Amino acid sequence: MLLKQNTFIFSVIKSVLLTVKKKRNMRIIYILSFFLIMGFRLSAQEKNMIDPALKTPPEIMNQFMDMRFGMFIHWGPVTLRGTEIGWSRGHEVATEDYDNLYKEFNPVLFDASAWVKTAKNAGMKYLIITSKHHDGFCLWPSEYTDYDIMATPFKKDIVGALAKACKKEGIRFGIYFTILDWHDRNYPLHNDGKGISEDGNMEKFRSTIKNQLKELVTKYDPYLIWFDGGWEEPWTDEMGREIYTYLKSLKKDLIINNRLGKEMTGISNKNADYSKMVGDFDTPEQRIGNINMDFPWESCITMGTQWSWKPNDKLKSLKECLQTLVKTASGNGNLLFNIGPMPDGRIEQRQIDCLVQMGAWLKKYGESIYGTRGGPYLPNEAYSSTRKGNKVFVHLFETDKTEIILPALPGVNVQKATLMNGGEVGFKKTDDFYKISLPAVLPDSICNVLVLQINREAIEIPVIENTSIP
Numbered sequence: 001m002l003l004k005q006n007t008f009i010f011s012v013i014k015s016v017l018l019t020v021k022k023k024r025n026m027r028i029i030y031i032l033s034f035f036l037i038m039g040f041r042l043s044a045q046e047k048n049m050i051d052p053a054l055k056t057p058p059e060i061m062n063q064f065m066d067m068r069f070g071m072f073i074h075w076g077p078v079t080l081r082g083t084e085i086g087w088s089r090g091h092e093v094a095t096e097d098y099d100n101l102y103k104e105f106n107p108v109l110f111d112a113s114a115w116v117k118t119a120k121n122a123g124m125k126y127l128i129i130t131s132k133h134h135d136g137f138c139l140w141p142s143e144y145t146d147y148d149i150m151a152t153p154f155k156k157d158i159v160g161a162l163a164k165a166c167k168k169e170g171i172r173f174g175i176y177f178t179i180l181d182w183h184d185r186n187y188p189l190h191n192d193g194k195g196i197s198e199d200g201n202m203e204k205f206r207s208t209i210k211n212q213l214k215e216l217v218t219k220y221d222p223y224l225i226w227f228d229g230g231w232e233e234p235w236t237d238e239m240g241r242e243i244y245t246y247l248k249s250l251k252k253d254l255i256i257n258n259r260l261g262k263e264m265t266g267i268s269n270k271n272a273d274y275s276k277m278v279g280d281f282d283t284p285e286q287r288i289g290n291i292n293m294d295f296p297w298e299s300c301i302t303m304g305t306q307w308s309w310k311p312n313d314k315l316k317s318l319k320e321c322l323q324t325l326v327k328t329a330s331g332n333g334n335l336l337f338n339i340g341p342m343p344d345g346r347i348e349q350r351q352i353d354c355l356v357q358m359g360a361w362l363k364k365y366g367e368s369i370y371g372t373r374g375g376p377y378l379p380n381e382a383y384s385s386t387r388k389g390n391k392v393f394v395h396l397f398e399t400d401k402t403e404i405i406l407p408a409l410p411g412v413n414v415q416k417a418t419l420m421n422g423g424e425v426g427f428k429k430t431d432d433f434y435k436i437s438l439p440a441v442l443p444d445s446i447c448n449v450l451v452l453q454i455n456r457e458a459i460e461i462p463v464i465e466n467t468s469i470p
């Protein structure tokens with residue numbers, strides 16, 4: 001009887017232990033499978049993102065965003081036809097003709113230091129040249145193609161000359177590099193409406209661009225690489241991340257824009273997922289980007305109507321150029337302002353004249369642009385603002401007003417209100433508004449700067465969405 005009882009107890013204990021053991025095993029199995037799945041997920045996630053340790057650190061990006069104003073240069077043999085670089089190949093200009101323009105490309109009046117000095121005098125802090133655009137022509141001597149500057153009658157390294165001149169003038173040097181290359185047979189697309197070509201070989205193509213990027217980084221030590229043309233089907237974000245990681249192995253602090261991947265606000269101003277971007281800053285194109293106080297951005301905009309030189313092109317007025325710069329800064333972005341030099345190597349005098357006048361304005365009002373951050377007032381037709389330290393700079397676009405009314409800044413005491421280069425102004429505060437009376441004659445005929453000196457750090461003020469006056 002006792003034995004029976006004991007056997008029963010043992011079997012109960014055994015099954016309990018077994019259950020516990022089974023449960024423990026199950027728990028171990030659950031825990032193991034959890035970590036396994038997490039591992040998979042993590043590796044997938046890690047695979048879908050750039051190693052944070054490689055990302056360009058905030059202090060480097062802040063230094064870049066302090067610059068606020070850069071020169072973009074689109075140039076190449078296409079200027080001999082005055083049509084749009086890359087896009088006119090096989091369209092306005094027959095492919096055969098386009099691809100042989102390099103044989104006539106001889107910009108004997110090209111003077112790198114003159115270009116860089118023009119940028120510097122304009123108040124620009126960095127300069128980016130199209131080393132290779134979608135037509136595949138390389139403005140530097142490349143080991144990996146014969147379709148480069150050494151095949152032209154000119155035979156001088158354009159990228160190298162600009163890198164040297166920038167270093168001499170203390171201007172940061174950047175390189176534009178297209179991912180897509182409609183001229184390269186290994187790249188499966190040729191902008192000819194014929195779709196993916198069988199003889200494409202992305203493996204070979206990717207090793208060519210990797211080798212060329214190594215050439216550019218090791219030979220010219222750029223501050224920044226401005227990628228473009230990653231929107232076509234043969235290119236993937238994965239490939240973009242691989243290039244980002246590779247470039248960071250060549251130069252740790254190299255700044256790289258977000259066009260190595262597909263996620264961007266770009267031309268269409270679409271709502272982008274910044275966590276998916278492959279690169280350090282967003283690149284709104286041909287428009288002023290939306291205010292963004294968290295993710296760095298830079299608008300690239302043409303002075304004319306196309307990127308490369310066009311004879312007798314319609315250029316933006318000085319007022320439009322200055323307002324574009326000021327409104328971009330007030331949205332917390334940089335302006336990369338594009339010029340297209342002529343086929344003989346000179347920058348058109350009209351473009352230089354406009355840049356000189358922008359520089360003259362920045363010599364007087366640069367404190368309200370360089371090193372500032374956007375807001376708190378959102379840009380509108382009458383004004384926009386930037387801020388730095390305990391100052392808010394309000395850029396006034398109307399020069400015929402003797403009074404301006406601004407929404408009061410929450411939790412702020414305005415200690416002093418002055419006009420840059422213009423002295424004290426009348427200042428009255430009501431609960432919700434500031435009433436500022438301006439002198440009949442304002443210091444500047446295009447854009448004046450009202451400075452509100454306040455009792456706290458201006459960056460702490462939330463962005464004022466609604467600037468409309470009742």
Ligand code: FHN
Binds near residue numbers: 229
């Ligand atoms: O196709 C290019 C264009 O030619 C120009 O280079 C601009 C500059 O940002 N990016 C592309 C269009 O998005």
